[in-house]
Amino acid sequence: MSSTTSTYSNPFTGPGSVDIRDINIHDHVPVILDATDSMYFAWKTYFSLLLRENNLVDRVDGTVHSHVMVGDSDWTAIDATLIWWFFTTISKDLLHMVVSDGDDAHVVWVKLNDLFTNNKLQCRVFLQQEFFYCHQDEQSIDDYCRCLETLSDELRDINAKVDDDLLLSMLTAGLNEDFANAATNLTLLSEPSFRKFAPYMQLEERQMKG
Known part of the structure; x- marks a missing residue:
């Protein structure tokens, strides 16, 4: 494994760790983001708190790129879970706008935020x-x-x-x-x-x- 991998946190390991795959995302992000409504601020706030609480910020802020983590099964599982969280807390219209095969969690996060902060x-x-x-x-x-x-x-x-x-x-x-x-x-x-x-x-x- 590359030395770069040592810079990221793993929420599956360590004292008091929680398997994020057991988290009910709708308990932590109780809104559905829609392109036509005003839920972006609330949606992003809920997600930001959840990511910080579970040491997942580096998965979406670009600190560590997923191509560096190829072969790391924990990283792949976490990344897939985050993408699933994003997709299940947005409307079908938004899903069609951002879904693309091969995107990692960072790319999906950036796409969603860009929809509301561009221009x-x-x-x-x-x-x-x-x-x-x-x-x-x-x-x-x-x-x-x-x-x-x-x-x-x-x-x-x-x-x-x-x-x-x-x-x-x-x-x-x-x-x-x-x-x-x-x-x-x-x-x-x-x-x-x-x-x-x-x-x-x-x-x-x-x-x-x-």
């Missing part, structure tokens, strides 16, 4: 337009808050971070007229934040429907 400039312009023109209109407070959070997550994915002050400003600015008075109570909150103000507005909505 960052165009995506940023489009998402920022959506974000800054987002208003409650006929939406419930829950749906309105979820829309703002989703757009801010998508902007974060392309390194256009939306801080809490901006998120809070957009929430209050986009409320419909029914909540105009409630929005003025923002100044009464100590250390106001989106996380504090959103539940307050949800409570106001329930009282209004009374």
